[in-house]
Amino acid sequence: MHLEIGRPDFDTPTLVKEAATASLAAGRVHYGPNAGTPQLRTAIARTLAAASGPVYDPDGEVIVTIGASEAVFLAIMAFCGPGDEVLIPVPAWPAYEACVRLAGATPVFLPLDPAQGYSLDPEAVRARLTPRTRMLVVCTPHNPTGAVVDAGRLRALADVLRHTGVLVLSDEIYSELVYDGTRHVPVATVADLHMRTLTVGGFAKAYAMDGWRLGWLAAPRELATPALRIRQFTTACPPTFTQDAAVSALRDTAQERAQMRDAFAERRRAALDLLNGCTGLHIGNPAGAFYLYLTYPPHLGPGDRFARELLEEDHVAVVPGAAFDPTGAGAHSLRVSYARSVDDIREGVSRILRRIDRLSDGGRR
Ligand SMILES: Cc1ncc(COP(=O)(O)O)c(C=O)c1O
Numbered sequence: 116m117h118l119e120i121g122r123p124d125f126d127t128p129t130l131v132k133e134a135a136t137a138s139l140a141a142g143r144v145h146y147g148p149n150a151g152t153p154q155l156r157t158a159i160a161r162t163l164a165a166a167s168g169p170v171y172d173p174d175g176e177v178i179v180t181i182g183a184s185e186a187v188f189l190a191i192m193a194f195c196g197p198g199d200e201v202l203i204p205v206p207a208w209p210a211y212e213a214c215v216r217l218a219g220a221t222p223v224f225l226p227l228d229p230a231q232g233y234s235l236d237p238e239a240v241r242a243r244l245t246p247r248t249r250m251l252v253v254c255t256p257h258n259p260t261g262a263v264v265d266a267g268r269l270r271a272l273a274d275v276l277r278h279t280g281v282l283v284l285s286d287e288i289y290s291e292l293v294y295d296g297t298r299h300v301p302v303a304t305v306a307d308l309h310m311r312t313l314t315v316g317g318f319a320k321a322y323a324m325d326g327w328r329l330g331w332l333a334a335p336r337e338l339a340t341p342a343l344r345i346r347q348f349t350t351a352c353p354p355t356f357t358q359d360a361a362v363s364a365l366r367d368t369a370q371e372r373a374q375m376r377d378a379f380a381e382r383r384r385a386a387l388d389l390l391n392g393c394t395g396l397h398i399g400n401p402a403g404a405f406y407l408y409l410t411y412p413p414h415l416g417p418g419d420r421f422a423r424e425l426l427e428e429d430h431v432a433v434v435p436g437a438a439f440d441p442t443g444a445g446a447h448s449l450r451v452s453y454a455r456s457v458d459d460i461r462e463g464v465s466r467i468l469r470r471i472d473r474l475s476d477g478g479r480r
Pocket residue numbers: 121181182183184185208254258286288317318319325328329330
């Protein structure tokens with residue numbers, strides 16, 4: 116049972132595939148502009164600005180990237196180098212640390228507090244700021260905990276950063292996947308954060324287009340320009356026909372996306388119904404994305420062993436928390452993805468709980 120997976124199990128909406136086929140048939144197979152096609156940049160800017168989102172000029176403030184991964188890479192390479200510190204709240208998606216190290220900069224890990232539902236704590240950011248701090252990574256909704264940063268915390272963050280030159284890399288690839296009335300607040304809509312924020316988004320999660328490798332980086336012109344320069348001399352541009360399809364994804368798939376979001380909400384509920392009330396288990400406040408980050412009592416043994424035995428004996432795959440947390444704090448945690456069928460989730464989570472029961476009863480380890 117694949118509860119380790121970080122992508123939707125849905126197929127890409129048919130209209131999007133048809134748009135790609137039509138684009139190929141029309142001969143859209145050549146290089147395009149470095150920043151991406153104007154049509155897709157405009158569609159991205161429009162999508163971001165809808166419902167009081169951040170406003171970006173498609174001409175100079177939006178770069179279409181090869182997945183959100185390239186957006187993260189470009190933002191970090193453009194602004195961070197030897198001597199710079201980058202604050203990474205952990206647990207975290209591992210690519211932030213890797214890109215910071217590739218850039219020659221120093222990652223500074225900021226433990227997210229389970230007691231605060233793993234939500235970013237602006238005061239903890241303040242405590243780690245130094246004259247070398249160049250960038251803060253924010254991920255909301257969050258991989259791997261599902262935490263969503265609310266407007267109050269973002270306003271407090273703006274206060275903390277007010278007299279600094281710290282940039283914010285805001286990874287919002289899960290922005291459309293929030294549940295139970297939770298609202299996603301784009302970081303760049305908060306007063307005083309827009310001018311220092313590079314917003315990352317993409318098609319992999321809410322659009323079921325992970326294999327298409329498309330995302331975006333949106334930022335004020337002064338921040339987008341250096342990132343575009345790196346793009347120009349690395350990948351040059353994303354494929355043209357997939358960008359045409361992505362315009363259709365933004366414009367034509369509201370219904371499919373709503374259906375997928377509803378399915379994720381149902382799956383999340385199924386998992387939480389089984390997990391809530393299990394004594395000794397902590398799962399924070401997973402209001403978004405499609406992950407639960409379970410922490411179990413340390414006497415049950417390290418997470419990598421738990422995950423390996425769960426896979427080998429119970430045939431359920433999950434990701435050990437250590438993969439997301441270089442500080443060691445994730446040693447007794449597991450990331451469980453609910454991007455699978457409700458049946459798989461019910462059965463997989465039940466097997467996790469039975470293993471916890473067995474280990475607890477046996478008193479071994
Ligand atoms: C937080 C986060 N950002 C970015 C990505 C990468 O997205 P993409 O597939 O668009 O490169 C992922 C993928 O798992 C992710 O979890």
